[in-house]
Amino acid sequence: MKNITVENLSAKIKSVIRDVPDFPKQGIIFKDITPFLNNPEIFSETVRFIADKYKNRGVSKVLGIEARGFILAAPIALELKAGFVPVRKKGKLPYKTVSGTYDLEYGQDTLQLHEDAVKKGEKILIIDDVLATGGTAKCACRMAEKLGAEIESIAMLIELEFLKGREKLQNYDLFSLVKY
Amino acid sequence: MKNITVENLSAKIKSVIRDVPDFPKQGIIFKDITPFLNNPEIFSETVRFIADKYKNRGVSKVLGIEARGFILAAPIALELKAGFVPVRKKGKLPYKTVSGTYDLEYGQDTLQLHEDAVKKGEKILIIDDVLATGGTAKCACRMAEKLGAEIESIAMLIELEFLKGREKLQNYDLFSLVKY
Numbered sequence: 001m002k003n004i005t006v007e008n009l010s011a012k013i014k015s016v017i018r019d020v021p022d023f024p025k026q027g028i029i030f031k032d033i034t035p036f037l038n039n040p041e042i043f044s045e046t047v048r049f050i051a052d053k054y055k056n057r058g059v060s061k062v063l064g065i066e067a068r069g070f071i072l073a074a075p076i077a078l079e080l081k082a083g084f085v086p087v088r089k090k091g092k093l094p095y096k097t098v099s100g101t102y103d104l105e106y107g108q109d110t111l112q113l114h115e116d117a118v119k120k121g122e123k124i125l126i127i128d129d130v131l132a133t134g135g136t137a138k139c140a141c142r143m144a145e146k147l148g149a150e151i152e153s154i155a156m157l158i159e160l161e162f163l164k165g166r167e168k169l170q171n172y173d174l175f176s177l178v179k180y
Numbered sequence: 181m182k183n184i185t186v187e188n189l190s191a192k193i194k195s196v197i198r199d200v201p202d203f204p205k206q207g208i209i210f211k212d213i214t215p216f217l218n219n220p221e222i223f224s225e226t227v228r229f230i231a232d233k234y235k236n237r238g239v240s241k242v243l244g245i246e247a248r249g250f251i252l253a254a255p256i257a258l259e260l261k262a263g264f265v266p267v268r269k270k271g272k273l274p275y276k277t278v279s280g281t282y283d284l285e286y287g288q289d290t291l292q293l294h295e296d297a298v299k300k301g302e303k304i305l306i307i308d309d310v311l312a313t314g315g316t317a318k319c320a321c322r323m324a325e326k327l328g329a330e331i332e333s334i335a336m337l338i339e340l341e342f343l344k345g346r347e348k349l350q351n352y353d354l355f356s357l358v359k360y
Contacts, residue, residue: 037264037265037266038264043263043264047258067250070251070254074250078220082220083220
């Protein structure tokens with residue numbers, strides 16, 4: 001892990017991300033991270049890089065956004081010796097929840113967080129695989145804040161810069177490893 | 181990690197699993213693992229225990245079943261220096277897939293696996309949080325076998341013994357940490 005730079009790691013990650021045209025619909029080029037996850041060296045290096053970045057910042061909970069966010073957030077939480085907390089789609093969490101909505105192209109969708117998952121004053125790291133419009137990340141931040149927690153940072157594997165999600169999250173610290 | 185037994189670890193895990201009555205429907209007592217995931221000591225010990233169990237068995241891919249299976253499978257894959265492979269619900273994986281179906285109480289559901297995710301002759305470990313009727317695990321095994329891979333084992337955090345999922349999986353090596 002010595003001397004590894006964002007540029008260096010980003011290039012490695014890009015080498016194992018696959019473009020899938022017309023998914024989930026016509027005209028969209030989907031960034032498929034499954035070849036990255038299938039590569040234990042690069043996946044592991046990425047987890048350690050992100051965990052290293054946050055290790056002295058007092059993060060006690062790592063929130064992963066359903067479903068691909070779970071895959072990155074769980075090992076990062078373990079590296080940081082922080083709790084892992086799932087942010088899930090409506091109806092999936094069994095206990096008492098807080099809810100938040102975010103805009104879709106047409107209509108809205110709802111995310112939920114267990115109300116005992118984060119505590120007042122705790123520092124939170126939010127993780128997802130792709131920052132697109134920023135709607136789900138912002139929704140996750142607001143739910144954690146509703147419970148009195150503090151957003152230390154948001155970390156994304158990939159940022160799709162042309163969708164300008166960063167603008168929606170300008171009140172938060174935001175890190176992304178790979179930019180398109 | 182010295183001298184830790186299944187019984188010992190199982191008791192610890194049970195202490196952080198929450199029973200939620202009437203979820204997802206009336207009469208069902210749901211085993212909520214979110215307090216377990218929120219406890220980095222016990223979650224970490226569990227990941228290391230399962231990874232340790234499989235470390236000399238040549239596993240090159242760890243398959244996690246959507247969505248809670250991802251949370252356990254990703255860090256176990258990294259510990260084993262094996263690739264992580266998501267088994268997803270229909271329509272979620274962007275690239276070419278193989279599909280399998282499993283029975284629900286009424287009707288059927290479909291799981292998918294990328295066709296390049298596992299290779300002929302590879303040894304596979306399948307991971308999920310709960311073994312209930314065994315339908316999804318068996319479906320995951322069959323898809324991996326369709327691609328020529330070999331199921332080294334199936335590991336579950338929790339086994340609901342009264343649902344007899346183990347009977348459906350008797351052709352496979354099966355390990356569960358916590359039994360109810």
